[in-house]
Amino acid sequence: MEYEDRYVPSPKYDCLLFDLDDTLYPLSSGLAKEVLKNIQDFMVKKLGIHRSKLDDLCNLLYKNYGTTMAGLRAIGFDFDYNAYHSFVHGRLPYENLKPDPVLRSLLLSLPIRKVIFTNADKIHAAKVLSRLGLEDCFEGIICFETLNLTHQSTASDDEDDIEFVASRLAASPTTSTINEIFDVICHLSLTEARSVLPNTPIICKPSANAFELALKIANLIPQRTLFFDDSVRNIQAGKHLGLHTVLVGTSQRPKGADYALESIHNLREAMPELWEADSRAAEVDYSGNVALEASVTA
Numbered sequence: 001m002e003y004e005d006r007y008v009p010s011p012k013y014d015c016l017l018f019d020l021d022d023t024l025y026p027l028s029s030g031l032a033k034e035v036l037k038n039i040q041d042f043m044v045k046k047l048g049i050h051r052s053k054l055d056d057l058c059n060l061l062y063k064n065y066g067t068t069m070a071g072l073r074a075i076g077f078d079f080d081y082n083a084y085h086s087f088v089h090g091r092l093p094y095e096n097l098k099p100d101p102v103l104r105s106l107l108l109s110l111p112i113r114k115v116i117f118t119n120a121d122k123i124h125a126a127k128v129l130s131r132l133g134l135e136d137c138f139e140g141i142i143c144f145e146t147l148n149l150t151h152q153s154t155a156s157d158d159e160d161d162i163e164f165v166a167s168r169l170a171a172s173p174t175t176s177t178i179n180e181i182f183d184v185i186c187h188l189s190l191t192e193a194r195s196v197l198p199n200t201p202i203i204c205k206p207s208a209n210a211f212e213l214a215l216k217i218a219n220l221i222p223q224r225t226l227f228f229d230d231s232v233r234n235i236q237a238g239k240h241l242g243l244h245t246v247l248v249g250t251s252q253r254p255k256g257a258d259y260a261l262e263s264i265h266n267l268r269e270a271m272p273e274l275w276e277a278d279s280r281a282a283e284v285d286y287s288g289n290v291a292l293e294a295s296v297t298a
Contacts, residue, residue, distance in 0.1 A: 002283040012273065013244065014111055015220050018138070019205075019229035020118040020125055023248045024103065024264060025132060027230070029096045038088045039068050046087065047077050056185055064184075064197055066204045066233075067119050074200035075182035082210070085144070092124075099133035107137040110274060117139040117214050117227075119204040124167055142214045147203040205229075206237035215241075226274075228264070246271075 018024060022032055040058065043049040049057065055203045062072025069084060108113060114137060118125055121144045123296060129135040182198050203210050222242035229235050230249040236256035246259040253260035261270055268275065 009223040011112065012224070013226045015115060015218065015226070016110065016274075017111040017115050017117050017214070017218075017220070017243070019130055019223055019231070019234065019248075020116055020120060022230040023228055024134065025097055025100070025128070026263065027249060029094045031092055031094075031096060034092050035088060038091060042084060042087045043068075043072070046070070046079065047082075056290065060184055060188055064188075065200050065202075066210075066285075067202070070200040070204050071184070073202050074198045075184050076180055076198075081121075081144070081148075085124065089121065089124040089127075094127050094131050097128060097131035099131070101133065104133050104137060104172045106265070106267060114276065115218050115220075116143070117172075117205070118143050119210075120144060122146075140218070141206065142217055144204070146217060147210055147213055167240050183238040206231070206234045208237065208241060211238060213239050 021035075025031075036058070040051075040054045043054060043057070044051055058068050061068045061075070065074055066069035069088075070281075072079070116125060116129075116138050118141070120128075121143065124206050125143050126135070129138070129141075130266050184197065187197070203213060205211070214220075215225070223244075225243050226246060227235070227238040227243040228248055229238070230247070230248045232247060232254050235245045235254075237249050239256040239258075245257050246261060247254065247257040248261050251260055251262045259270055263265060
């Protein structure tokens with residue numbers, strides 16, 4: 001039987017990797033502002049840091065370590081991670097987040113794997129997704145516990161995974177090796193000392209360690225992964241490791257971003273090819289009566 005042999009290009013991406021906060025919902029929700037307030041309250045009430053130092057310290061720790069939490073651990077403060085997350089996220093106005101049926105429909109229509117990659121803890125991630133009505137739109141969530149706690153114990157049948165995590169943590173100081181609080185404000189006032197800050201035992205974006213571990217956990221190839229985030233720094237870190245990148249929250253595309261979206265709702269208009277590749281594959285009929293399905297996982 002004669003038929004027309006038509007070429008169907010493979011989809012460009014195997015997975016869409018999404019940040020959570022201020023990416024799947026807008027900054028105008030006010031959660032980010034409340035998170036900062038709660039972090040500063042924790043620093044004063046639980047760690048005894050004077051309020052006069054908060055602004056400078058928070059800015060420096062966030063800038064140099066990715067999260068204030070990671071920075072606090074790096075400079076010597078010891079605290080329970082669950083207690084920190086409960087204090088910082090437990091009092092957030094989650095009622096500000098409303099169900100987003102438009103985004104839900106958009107995500108469910110995408111014929112590609114979708115995974116959350118966030119620095120936040122799993123309880124916060126679950127609450128946000130539930131409030132947005134998106135809890136069943138993603139294959140999985142890579143969060144604080146995945147990177148720093150859970151994956152070490154749940155990967156017991158995968159020695160390579162255990163070694164991967166252990167090698168990342170071995171280079172960082174543990175609680176027992178930290179004897180005093182490092183004066184990061186004074187230290188960074190000396191320009192020649194900027195390159196010798198103490199390491200943090202916490203793995204989080206934008207560190208290469210966090211991206212490498214997330215890619216390994218989700219079994220992703222950087223060059224076939226599209227990464228969405230509202231942070232220019234995170235986008236640039238992902239780009240440096242070979243990911244395709246989308247900055248969310250602005251239409252201005254900075255260095256390191258392949259795309260820039262004012263809102264995640266603009267995804268279909270900005271990148272229709274995410275749907276078109278699947279449609280082209282479904283239309284091809286090599287036998288004359290049976291259409292091929294796209295080789296991606298919904």
